[in-house]
Amino acid sequence: MSPRAAWRLESLGFTEVYDYVAGKQDWLAAGLPREGEIAGLPRAADIARSDVPTCRLDERVGKVRERVHEAGWEECVVVNDERIVLGLLRAEELGEARDDEVVEDVMRPGPSTFRPHVHVEEMARFMSRHDLDSSPVTTSDGVLVGMLLRKDAEAAAHRLHQQFGAEHEQG
Amino acid sequence: MPKEIGRREVQRLLDDGGQLVEVLPREEYEEEHLPGAVNIPLRSIDGEAPHRLDPSRPVIVYCWDSA
Numbered sequence: 001m002s003p004r005a006a007w008r009l010e011s012l013g014f015t016e017v018y019d020y021v022a023g024k025q026d027w028l029a030a031g032l033p034r035e036g037e038i039a040g041l042p043r044a045a046d047i048a049r050s051d052v053p054t055c056r057l058d059e060r061v062g063k064v065r066e067r068v069h070e071a072g073w074e075e076c077v078v079v080n081d082e083r084i085v086l087g088l089l090r091a092e093e094l095g096e097a098r099d100d101e102v103v104e105d106v107m108r109p110g111p112s113t114f115r116p117h118v119h120v121e122e123m124a125r126f127m128s129r130h131d132l133d134s135s136p137v138t139t140s141d142g143v144l145v146g147m148l149l150r151k152d153a154e155a156a157a158h159r160l161h162q163q164f165g166a167e168h169e170q171g
Numbered sequence: 172m173p174k175e176i177g178r179r180e181v182q183r184l185l186d187d188g189g190q191l192v193e194v195l196p197r198e199e200y201e202e203e204h205l206p207g208a209v210n211i212p213l214r215s216i217d218g219e220a221p222h223r224l225d226p227s228r229p230v231i232v233y234c235w236d237s238a
Contacts, residue, residue, distance in 0.1 A: 006173035020233040036203035
């Protein structure tokens with residue numbers, strides 16, 4: 001649709017016309033600001049925990065495990081220097097791998113991630129249906145935003161339901 | 172010829188006075204849109220664009236995605 005609009009504008013005399021082809025989906029997936037009636041509804045990025053521990057591919061598991069547990073977490077996101085998500089170390093890997101093993105050899109590569117603009121209710125439903133306790137949230141470029149916990153998504157969805165339910169009763 | 176651009180170029184053009192136009196139907200625009208965007212649905216461009224847009228400034232159009 002936008003290419004046709006761009007061409008039409010040009011034919012109407014607009015001399016500097018650009019087409020943002022990736023569009024609204026790309027903008028929202030990057031977690032950028034938005035306006036509108038539903039812009040204020042909580043999204044994955046709003047409740048994702050940005051303090052999730054991260055580690056590099058070449059680190060030793062022993063050191064990573066220590067750091068993760070000290071931070072009060074049981075999992076760790078494997079990222080590169082640009083914070084692009086490359087893998088995950090869940091509690092299972094952190095618990096079973098030897099101290100001297102390298103993260104790259106024991107991580108779960110290419111984990112599924114979710115975009116920042118996904119509504120919390122949708123996330124809560126998906127995580128429940130697929131029995132997911134947590135999932136990284138990344139921009140469309142793959143940059144880590146944070147870790148979304150299922151319990152946070154369910155609590156946020158519950159609050160939202162209560163809020164809208166109350167407004168509906170008042171209306 | 173209109174130039175295809177990405178997100179970073181959009182942000183740069185907006186900083187330089189670009190005009191952002193969502194060409195989706197009004198209902199979709201009202202639900203959610205990019206900050207500062209105006210809504211001129213595709214079918215309304217002929218009638219509305221000449222009155223609502225400044226031809227001396229860059230115009231950036233977008234819809235939902237490239238599909």
